[in-house]
């Protein structure tokens with residue numbers, strides 16, 4: 468079980484710019500990836516997912532379907548939906 472806070476989708480949606488913070492969701496988890504955006508190997512494309520779910524994009528870019536990518540994402544978890 469997790470002691471992280473629960474966020475609404477509405478709250479997540481408020482975070483879709485570097486200024487307001489960049490949050491995404493993945494399988495019910497909420498991630499603050501603001502600091503990762505500049506390090507993303509796929510560049511600014513990552514901002515297409517800002518404020519919402521990354522699943523539709525990762526379905527298109529299968530390069531993310533690797534253990535090391537999920538491990539990286541887990542480090543940015545801030546809560547649950």
Ligand code: HEM
Nearest residue numbers: 491500507508509512513514515516521524528530536540
């Ligand atoms: C590549 C992470 C979101 C597009 C990568 C790689 C990582 C990564 C680690 C390198 C994988 C490897 O080569 O082993 C993430 C994380 C994301 C995210 C943590 C969200 C939190 C997105 C989104 C898109 C995207 C939303 C597109 C809309 C790409 C592309 C590459 C890539 C095109 C390949 C870059 C290249 O090798 O030239 N991403 N990504 N990513 N990502 Fe993402």
